[in-house]
Amino acid sequence: MWLGADITGIIDWFIAHRLPDGGWNCEWIEGSTRSSFHSTLNSLKGLLAYDIATGGTDATRGARRSGEEYLLRRGLFRRLSTGEPVAPWVDRFAYPFRWFYNVLNAAEYFRQAALFVGAAPDPRMADAIELIRAAGQPDGTWLQVRRHPGRVWFEIDAPAGQPSKWLTLFGARVLAWWDSRNP
Known part of the structure; x- marks a missing residue:
């Protein structure tokens, strides 16, 4: 596939750097352990583009489901702790x-x-x-x-x-x- 070999390392990085709550946070390097709405959505967009272009893998589909669940549990805009925006x-x-x-x-x-x-x-x-x-x-x-x-x-x-x-x-x-x- 034209893009599979070219970006496999990037895709592997996203799969490996998913946080325990299911999403991603660009501040993981600073020690953040809580996902962010921004980073999670942008990671999902990249993984979806990869899956559409290549058919994806079990790992990319699993990572997408995990990130999607992070956002869906929050109704796409609410804090999990309080339910407030x-x-x-x-x-x-x-x-x-x-x-x-x-x-x-x-x-x-x-x-x-x-x-x-x-x-x-x-x-x-x-x-x-x-x-x-x-x-x-x-x-x-x-x-x-x-x-x-x-x-x-x-x-x-x-x-x-x-x-x-x-x-x-x-x-x-x-x-x-x-x-x-x-x-």
């Missing part, structure tokens, strides 16, 4: 997503993963889906809430406060998938 950024949508977590970014991952394996949406996503639905505007668009900091080569989406074509695509696509499976 993990942070105010969970429903602040911005595109490009970059490394930042929000429920729209996570729901789009789960949509892609479910379609890949032929699974129905997990009902534990229901509250996150309602956050996405609530962010939609009456005209059917989603607004760019903010722009992530950092240099860009060129602008690819709307300024903060304006309707975003990309967020609208993701929001509409996630809701259509969810609603078609949960009439």
Whole structure:
């Protein structure tokens, strides 16, 4: 396979560096033993891309299930300890997503993963889906809430406060998938 041998070391690294709670944290090097929403989602996206491209392995599928479970146990946005939202950024949508977590970014991952394996949406996503639905505007668009900091080569989406074509695509696509499976 064209990509299997090229990135096997990276994939092996992700499998080996999964934390005991099922996810990942980029601060593991500093001793962190608790996964982060950001690192877990980004790790899942990479593993899913690998599985789609190569067919995956038992280890990559197991790692994905573990990371997915980390997020799903938390309803995609809640602290496991209190049930409260993990942070105010969970429903602040911005595109490009970059490394930042929000429920729209996570729901789009789960949509892609479910379609890949032929699974129905997990009902534990229901509250996150309602956050996405609530962010939609009456005209059917989603607004760019903010722009992530950092240099860009060129602008690819709307300024903060304006309707975003990309967020609208993701929001509409996630809701259509969810609603078609949960009439």
